[in-house]
Amino acid sequence: MLREPDTVDREPREWYREQEGRLEDLARLVEQGRLPSLRYARDVSGGIPIYDGESCRRWIAEGSACVALQSEWVAVLRDGAGALVLRRACADTTAVDAATAVFESIIRDERSGATGGADHFAKPGANDRIWNAQEKLCLRDPEVFVRYFANPLLMAVCQAWLGPAYQMTSQVNVVRPGGDAQMAHCDYHLGFQTVEQALRYPEHVHRMSSFLTIQGALAHCDMPMDSGPTKLLPFSQRFALGYLAWRRPDFRAYFEEHFVQLPLGKGDALFFNPALFHAAGANRTADVSRMANLLQVSSAFGRAMEVLDRRHMCEAVYPALRRGRDAGGMRDADIDAVIAACAEGYPFPTNLDRDPPLQGLAPASQQSLLRLALEQNWSVGELAKALTEHAWRRS
Numbered sequence: 001m002l003r004e005p006d007t008v009d010r011e012p013r014e015w016y017r018e019q020e021g022r023l024e025d026l027a028r029l030v031e032q033g034r035l036p037s038l039r040y041a042r043d044v045s046g047g048i049p050i051y052d053g054e055s056c057r058r059w060i061a062e063g064s065a066c067v068a069l070q071s072e073w074v075a076v077l078r079d080g081a082g083a084l085v086l087r088r089a090c091a092d093t094t095a096v097d098a099a100t101a102v103f104e105s106i107i108r109d110e111r112s113g114a115t116g117g118a119d120h121f122a123k124p125g126a127n128d129r130i131w132n133a134q135e136k137l138c139l140r141d142p143e144v145f146v147r148y149f150a151n152p153l154l155m156a157v158c159q160a161w162l163g164p165a166y167q168m169t170s171q172v173n174v175v176r177p178g179g180d181a182q183m184a185h186c187d188y189h190l191g192f193q194t195v196e197q198a199l200r201y202p203e204h205v206h207r208m209s210s211f212l213t214i215q216g217a218l219a220h221c222d223m224p225m226d227s228g229p230t231k232l233l234p235f236s237q238r239f240a241l242g243y244l245a246w247r248r249p250d251f252r253a254y255f256e257e258h259f260v261q262l263p264l265g266k267g268d269a270l271f272f273n274p275a276l277f278h279a280a281g282a283n284r285t286a287d288v289s290r291m292a293n294l295l296q297v298s299s300a301f302g303r304a305m306e307v308l309d310r311r312h313m314c315e316a317v318y319p320a321l322r323r324g325r326d327a328g329g330m331r332d333a334d335i336d337a338v339i340a341a342c343a344e345g346y347p348f349p350t351n352l353d354r355d356p357p358l359q360g361l362a363p364a365s366q367q368s369l370l371r372l373a374l375e376q377n378w379s380v381g382e383l384a385k386a387l388t389e390h391a392w393r394r395s
Contacts, residue, residue, distance in 0.1 A: 014202045018195060021245035023254060026236060030258060033235030036075040040065065041084075046260030047234040048081045053088035053153055053269075060156050070160035073271075077161060077214070082237035082276040085262055086153065089269035090218065095147035096267050100220045100291060102141050103172045106130050110353075127179055130172040131352035133293060154216070157271050158297045161214040165300035169349075172220075173280070175228060175290045181282035184233070184255035187274035188213050188296060190243040192348075192361045198243050206243055210275035212302055216295035217271075219264040227288040228281030230270060231259040237275040246277055255279070311387045313342050314370050318383050321374060335374065343367040355393035366390065 033047065040059070041049035059065040076084050090096050107128045130136060138145040158166050185191060190198050190209040198206075223229045233255050236242060245251045255277050264270065272278060283290055321338060324330035344366040347357075355363045369390055373383045 014204070016199065016203055016206065016241055016244060018199060018244050021239075021241035021248070021251075023245075023250050026239045026242075026245070026251065027254065029238045030233060030235045033081070033238070035080045036072070038072065038076075040069050040072055042087070045085075045262055046232075048083050048085060048232065048260060048262060049076055050085045050087060050262075053086050053091065053267075056086065056156070057091065057153050060152055066156065070156060073157060073160045077237075077271070077273045079238070081232075081234035083232050083234065083270065083272035083278075085264070086157070086269040086271070087265065088267055089153055090148075090151060090267035092147065093267045095144065095150075096218070096220055098141075098144045099137060099148045099293070102137055102144055103130060103133065103220070103291070103293075106133075106136055106140065107172075107174065127176070128172075128174040131356075132169065133172040134168060134170045154269070154295075157216070157269075158214060161211075162297060162299045167298045167300070168295060169298070170293050170295045171352075172291065172293050175280060175283045177283050177285050177287060177289070179228070179283040179290075181228060181231070182279035184231075184246055184252045184259075184277050184279045186242050186246050186277060187215055188348075189274075191246070191274065193243070195244055195247065203240070206240060209243065210237060210273050212299045213274050214295075214297050215272050215274050216269055216297065217264075218293040218295065219266055219268045219270075220291035220293060221288065222266050223264040223290055223292075224285070224288070225261060225263050226284040227290045228283045229261050229264050229290075230272075231255075231261050231279045231281050232272065233259050233277035236277040237273040239275075242275055242277065251277075310342065310344050310366060311391050314366060314387055315380065315384050317342050318370065318373065319380060322377075325374065339367050339370050343370045350394040354395075363393075364390070 035044065035047065035049065038044070038049055040051060040056070042052045042055070043050040056069060059069050073084060076082075107130060110130070111128075137148070158168070189212060190201065190206060193201075217230060219229075236255075239245070259277075259279075261281060262270075317338065321330070321335055325335060347355075347362045347365040350363055352363075357363045366387070369386055370383070372378075373386065378386070
């Protein structure tokens with residue numbers, strides 16, 4: 001006999017509840033965490049494996065240990081510390097210097113522009129940030145771009161976590177002397193959602209999110225400890241409710257008591273699981289402007305099969321939605337279902353120079369714009385204008 005589902009006091013277990021995140025569970029994972037067997041790491045510091053870039057390049061080029069090395073990286077990122085360091089990841093530091101010069105010229109140009117080099121992660125004037133540094137470097141100086149990214153070691157790390165056909169983007173961040181530390185957080189994708197939004201995604205999506213991207217940071221200068229290299233909480237990526245808990249004061253306090261920092265040299269790289277609790281450190285130096293190129297590399301599989309003109313679809317369906325609503329035949333749930341089938345619900349990818357996340361970690365989506373139009377009874381012309389401006393900001 002089939003058992004009737006219990007619908008009285010229990011929520012389906014496929015969705016997390018915010019109150020389920022217990023600090024003691026995170027603490028147990030962090031404090032009892034064990035690294036996998038390491039054959040290729042040169043050293044371990046603060047629980048984080050450190051690899052010699054020259055040796056890794058040789059193993060990759062010879063093919064003698066490439067798959068085994070990549071398997072070790074996967075184990076570290078998934079089940080181990082969640083982060084690894086590649087010393088001398090960029091063998092040619094003159095290419096790093098050349099890219100630094102290009103980035104500095106972009107920063108000078110953008111300071112006088114509309115965005116003013118804005119960085120919404122810090123107080124105005126504390127940092128410089130180049131959105132879409134990947135494209136800007138490539139178009140401003142293709143020769144430097146080629147020298148900089150002619151690096152099979154970087155490709156090997158990305159392919160270890162994501163497989164082939166990944167897409168690379170980057171943002172350059174410069175933290176000047178006196179720049180404050182960030183608050184602990186997790187990253188893209190679910191890390192850019194509010195708690196209310198994250199709660200709408202089932203458990204398996206929380207677990208899957210970190211497999212869709214890998215985070216990296218290439219050091220463009222020597223980063224001693226007092227310059228504030230990235231603070232990391234090893235093994236925290238294993239905490240399943242991390243994307244709901246990282247904003248809580250008790251979790252952030254635990255992070256500040258237990259984080260690990262490693263100094264980096266120019267040309268070193270740090271790669272970490274995006275679900276790892278982390279934060280940029282405070283720059284306590286008097287003379288180090290800490291520059292890092294923050295790589296955000298995405299899986300090939302986060303894309304649809306077909307290209308749709310969703311802007312024109314929104315314009316076409318809007319009058320029908322208004323008529324259905326005004327006639328009383330459509331409930332809010334009906335309208336939401338139509339919008340979900342029509343409009344783009346995710347605000348990324350976008351052009352962050354034109355479309356910065358001014359009201360949080362993410363800009364407005366097409367779906368939120370369509371809902372706003374219905375709430376405020378815009379005319380078709382007003383919606384069309386707003387959608388055109390929205391598309392321009394994203395282009």
